[in-house]
Amino acid sequence: MCGIVAYFGRKSAQPILIEGLKRLEYRGYDSAGLALLHNGAFEVFKTSGRIANLEEMLPAVTPDAGLGIGHTRWATHGLPNTINAHPHVDYTGKIVLVHNGIIENYATLKKWLLKEGCTFKSETDTEVAANLIGYFYQKNRTRDGRNCPSDCNRFEWAVQQALNEIYGTYGMAILCLDCPDTLIGIKKGSPLILGVGKNEFIIASDAAAIIEHTSQAVYLSDGEMVTICGDSFSTKTIANEKVDAELKEIEISLDQIELEGFTHYMQKEIAEQPASLETCLNGRIDLKNGRVVLGGIQSRLRELARTKRIILTACGTAWHAGLVGEFLFEQLARIPAEVEYASEFRYRNPILEEGTIVIAISQSGETADTLAAVEQAKERGAIVLGAVNVVGSTIARMTDAGVYLRVGPEIGVASTKAFTAQVAVLSMLAIELGRRRHLSNEVAENLLKELVAIPGKIKRILDQSDVIREIAAANIDKDNWLFLGRGFNYPVALEGALKLKEISYIHAEGLPAAEMKHGPIALITDGMPAVFVATRCAQYDKIIGNIEEVRARGGRTIVVATEGDDAIGPYADHIVYVPDTVDYFQPMLTAVPLQIMAYHAAVLRGHDVDKPRNLAKSVTVE
Ligand code: AGP
Numbered sequence: 008m009c010g011i012v013a014y015f016g017r018k019s020a021q022p023i024l025i026e027g028l029k030r031l032e033y034r035g036y037d038s039a040g041l042a043l044l045h046n047g048a049f050e051v052f053k054t055s056g057r058i059a060n061l062e063e064m065l066p067a068v069t070p071d072a073g074l075g076i077g078h079t080r081w082a083t084h085g086l087p088n089t090i091n092a093h094p095h096v097d098y099t100g101k102i103v104l105v106h107n108g109i110i111e112n113y114a115t116l117k118k119w120l121l122k123e124g125c126t127f128k129s130e131t132d133t134e135v136a137a138n139l140i141g142y143f144y145q146k147n148r149t150r151d152g153r154n155c156p157s158d159c160n161r162f163e164w165a166v167q168q169a170l171n172e173i174y175g176t177y178g179m180a181i182l183c184l185d186c187p188d189t190l191i192g193i194k195k196g197s198p199l200i201l202g203v204g205k206n207e208f209i210i211a212s213d214a215a216a217i218i219e220h221t222s223q224a225v226y227l228s229d230g231e232m233v234t235i236c237g238d239s240f241s242t243k244t245i246a247n248e249k250v251d252a253e254l255k256e257i258e259i260s261l262d263q264i265e266l267e268g269f270t271h272y273m274q275k276e277i278a279e280q281p282a283s284l285e286t287c288l289n290g291r292i293d294l295k296n297g298r299v300v301l302g303g304i305q306s307r308l309r310e311l312a313r314t315k316r317i318i319l320t321a322c323g324t325a326w327h328a329g330l331v332g333e334f335l336f337e338q339l340a341r342i343p344a345e346v347e348y349a350s351e352f353r354y355r356n357p358i359l360e361e362g363t364i365v366i367a368i369s370q371s372g373e374t375a376d377t378l379a380a381v382e383q384a385k386e387r388g389a390i391v392l393g394a395v396n397v398v399g400s401t402i403a404r405m406t407d408a409g410v411y412l413r414v415g416p417e418i419g420v421a422s423t424k425a426f427t428a429q430v431a432v433l434s435m436l437a438i439e440l441g442r443r444r445h446l447s448n449e450v451a452e453n454l455l456k457e458l459v460a461i462p463g464k465i466k467r468i469l470d471q472s473d474v475i476r477e478i479a480a481a482n483i484d485k486d487n488w489l490f491l492g493r494g495f496n497y498p499v500a501l502e503g504a505l506k507l508k509e510i511s512y513i514h515a516e517g518l519p520a521a522e523m524k525h526g527p528i529a530l531i532t533d534g535m536p537a538v539f540v541a542t543r544c545a546q547y548d549k550i551i552g553n554i555e556e557v558r559a560r561g562g563r564t565i566v567v568a569t570e571g572d573d574a575i576g577p578y579a580d581h582i583v584y585v586p587d588t589v590d591y592f593q594p595m596l597t598a599v600p601l602q603i604m605a606y607h608a609a610v611l612r613g614h615d616v617d618k619p620r621n622l623a624k625s626v627t628v629e
Contacts, residue, residue: 009093009107009627010034010079011199012216013180015190015235016207019068020075027209027216028058028077030264033272033418033617034212034624036079037087041065042094042103044182045072049103053078053092073207074190076180078105081623084113085130095134097141098125101184102165104140106133107212108176108197109628116172132175139169140181159247162186163234166193170245176375176628180210190235193245194227197627198373198401201225201233201240203254208235214257215264215416225252226399258398263415271616273419273510277602278469280424281462283414284595287428291435292459297452299439301432304392304408311390312443314364317344318389319433320352320380321368322626324422324505328394328429329368330498331594335437339454339591340444349380350629359387366392366433370417370425371625372400379629381405394432396425410436419617420624421510423602426502427465427595434458434592457588461595464586467570468599471583472607475600478565478581479607482536488513489527489562491520492540493550495590496597499540503601510609510619520553533561538604540597541578543569544590554578565604567597 010031014020024041039061040053050072054060058079078093085091093105110116113132116139121127125138144165147155150172155164162183170177176196183189192199192210202209202217202224209217210233217224225242227233231250233242242252269275276283291300304311317336319329329346336344347357349367353376359365365384369377372395381402384391393409395402396417403409412428435458442451482488488507492500497519504517518527520539531537537557541550554564555578566579569587576582583600585593609616 009081009212010036010216011077011105011107011178011180011210011212013076013190013192013210014207015074016204017073018207019070020073021065021068023209023220024075024077025058025062027211028079030215031079031211031213032058033420034079034081036081038080038089038092039078040092040094041075041077042182043069043072043075044184044187045069045074047184047187049096049182049184051094051096051103053089053094055088055092074182074187076103076105076182084132091129091131093133095129095131095137097137099141099145101144102137102141102181104133104137104179104181106136107178107627108195110135110173110177111175112173136169136173136177136179139172140165143168144183160234162189163191166191166232167245167247178212188237191232192227193232195229196375196378196401199227200399201227203240206238208240214259215418218257218259218264219261222257223254224257225254226404228404229401255399259416264418271419271606273421273423273606273616276417276419276424277599277606280427280599281466281469283424284427284431284462284465287413287431288459288462292455294452294455294459297442297448297455299435299455301410301435301439303410307390307408308439308443311364312440314342314362315360317342317364317366318359319344319346319366319368320349320377320384321346322349322374322376324426324502325368325370325377325429327498327502327505328426328433330501331430331495332366332368332433332437334495335433335591336440339437339446340441342440347380349374349376353379353383357383357387359384359389361388363389364392365389366394367402367406368394368429369402370396370412370422372397372402373625373627374402375627375629378402378405394429396428418624420619420622421506421605426598430594431458431461454589454591457592461588461592464588464596465599468585468596471600472603475583475603476607478583479604480611481581482563482565483511483513483608483611485534485536486514487530487535488515489530489535489537490515490517490601491523491537491553493520493546494544495593496540496542496544499594499597499601500538502598503538503540503605506602506605507608509622510605510614510616511612512614512620513608520550523553523556528556528560531557531560531562535562536565537562538565538567538601540567541575542567542585542593542597543572543587544593551578567600
């Protein structure tokens with residue numbers, strides 16, 4: 008999604024904005040721009056395409072131009088061209104802003120503003136916000152005739168009046184030509200963080216753009232605004248009520264957001280999984296007593312163990328982890344569970360009986376659909392838990408309690424280490440709830456012992472990267488793949504298909520293997536790749552039958568099998584072995600070769616692995 012960076016301090020803003028925008032590139036974008044307020048004038052530079060295009064048009068750095076705003080745009084309203092790129096200046100020329108989000112009622116507001124004599128240059132909803140602020144600032148009068156109170160800062164007041172008219176989501180950074188010592192940031196439904204440095208302030212969509220300047224931050228909540236004036240700042244609600252800002256330590260480090268010798272972030276994050284999963288599990292498993300300790304929800308575990316139903320809600324890869332979670336809660340805790348696409352759940356007027364638990368799964372903690380599903384669940388009185396990676400993210404702060412994934416920043420658009428951590432968190436929770444219901448201590452202890460062994464087992468899979476690369480190379484000329492699995496590996500088949508689709512642009516479909524004969528087997532053509540996750544599991548013999556169905560029709564079988572399985576050979580054109588583990592934990596292993604295969608396929612096809620076309624790391628708009 009869009010990225011925002013704004014700077015106010017004693018250094019030159021231009022290079023800081025550019026470096027900050029580069030840190031946000033992974034969010035996905037199609038145009039970029041920045042505006043400086045210097046010597047009583049706005050200097051605005053913007054272009055379609057990459058940040059490198061923007062750099063080419065910038066003048067030499069002006070050392071004392073210490074106030075500016077920058078933006079990477081992921082088009083929602085209007086083509087991804089220069090005129091629609093941010094920043095947008097209002098019709099009076101007094102206001103300039105950048106925006107991440109969607110103004111739902113922009114058309115109605117635009118109609119009214121045009122009637123009031125405002126002019127527009129772009130097709131964007133964002134320009135409506137700029138003109139709305141400019142209108143109230145210039146007229147110094149609200150639509151119902153009220154003037155700005157004499158003791159109010161008119162720039163702040165105009166922003167508040169405009170926001171009272173806007174329905175939608177926004178993270179914004181705003182400058183006013185008459186206020187060369189002021190920078191305003193506002194947040195509602197899109198992320199925005201204030202970094203507080205030594206005589207300098209950075210506002211950004213993501214801590215990755217802040218951390219090299221300061222580790223102190225204020226995580227704005229929805230409906231809050233921050234006004235930086237001179238060398239101090241104040242926070243208040245959009246309704247002008249004072250808010251006491253809480254400074255927090257940013258928990259990511261610079262090296263965590265550097266490539267550290269890898270070619271791509273996705274490659275790094277796949278390789279990090281043994282370590283990231285260990286970090287996710289550390290301190291949360293008491294092997295001696297067969298217990299799980301999940302600080303964020305410990306006080307609610309008794310209540311959670313009594314629940315009659317669990318609904319997991321998420322999008323994309325997080326939804327696939329949720330499907331594993333559904334099976335885990337049903338098999339280990341015997342609690343009815345179902346996973347819901349957040350985008351559907353939010354509009355389905357869901358029935359949530361008293362005591363239902365809703366678990367929102369999200370790496371970014373900013374996905375608009377998942378955020379809306381959380382809001383729906385809270386409105387209906389459900390207990391809402393989060394399984395989120397980004398600390399301080401909107402979803403993390405909206406849920407009643409939660410468990411952080413603790414795998415560090417995931418920058419590659421294709422989610423990898425977050426998936427294995429989401430499954431690990433759901434596994435721990437299912438074991439703990441099961442143990443509080445009917446699971447014996449002995450079974451719980453054995454499961455936890457196996458869970459802590461998973462990171463080491465992933466390491467053994469990573470060593471097969473070259474083998475997997477050859478498999479990808481032998482099949483990337485095929486434009487249609489199938490991914491098939493059963494039981495706990497059915498969600499892995501879905502995840503493997505998504506990975507391949509989203510970065511190699513090869514069409515792939517994930518299915519429960521038994522579903523083949525209900526239609527999809529008609530797709531099988533000579534040499535068509537069919538990836539089977541056929542590890543030693545409860546339905547091993549059944550999936551062998553499915554493999555034979557595909558081979559009998561000329562399909563090419565790529566099989567993920569269990570180490571030591573000597574019987575699988577005749578059924579596979581290609582084999583990748585994974586260590587054995589209990590069915591429940593297999594997704595944390597069997598997903599890894601599929602991540603690696605998708606990675607190599609994308610590289611071999613020459614695609615931008617970390618920033619695949621049309622995609623964003625966090626979909627903060629509907
Ligand atoms: C996964 O590789 C995709 N990038 C996408 O499906 C992602 O999982 C989905 O958008 C949900 O994102 P979240 O986990 O940040 O909510």
